[in-house]
Amino acid sequence: MPELPEVETIRRGLEREAVGKRFKSVEVHGTRTVRRQSKKEFIERLTGAKVKSVKRRGKYLLIDLDSSDLLVIHLRMSGQLRKAVPKDPVEKHTHVVLTFTQGGQLRFVDPRTFGEMFLTRPDVMADEVPELAELGMDPVIDPIPWVKFGTELVRRTTKLKQLLMDQSFIAGIGNIYSDEILWEAGLRHDRTPRSLSNMEMRRLHRAIVEILHEAVKYRGSTLADRQYVDLAGKPGDFAQFHQAYDREGKPCRRCRSVIVREKVAGRSSFYCPNCQI
């Protein structure tokens, strides 16, 4: 579910809701969400720790604690973080409940249980979590320099859609935003980086930056299934601006051709067969 814009929206919410607060108690249900370490260790290490800051790399949330631990959260397909108070009814699929000494709670709700939470430390992170250490550039954290983008791009051999979703290239792009970026850039999903003209490379660079920033501005994309909502349970507003994703059979807003849907590497992909070249 959540890609960079949705995770960034949650990060900003956590910055307001959690920084400076201390975990009074930690509840873990089931065996799926906390799976890299024992529940016992997770609960013991997290209880009593205070949140110093909330960061993000790609789709990972990184919560810095005063215990020098890092609480890492990845929502995968269906994970949600929800703000609550103890008397709120416990929603189905609530796997972790964090209660602050100040009274409020954070709840991790995840029907498909692909999401996870674990503790690591900055000094051992590269060993314990190699996928985190290998994340690529994140255009919302730091501007991607054009020259670096260009040299990195032509070094790759993967087709554009796959490449955009490769977290070691640009961190945070998934199926929705790869389609939106390619539409914006006017490029077909199966183009190879080396086939791009200089102008096309610049259009791709600009589309990555623009689409992700616009989507953050509108607090992410919530589709009909409402799987993504923010901390307060509020949907994002960016789906109304989608030009390609989930628009099969509808007219392209640039050239009026019909948007098509195609399986690309096992994923549904949407594009305009006329103006994406």
Place this chain on the structure above:
DNA sequence: ACGCCCGCCTGTAAGC
């Protein structure tokens, strides 16, 4: 080394 497909799960919607 790389690309592709599966599996991990549950919920929902489409298809028969």
Place this chain on the structure above:
DNA sequence: TGCTTACAGGCGGGCG
């Protein structure tokens, strides 16, 4: 209506 099947925003592992 009810049963079955396909599919869903991610990602790692195993395969050829």
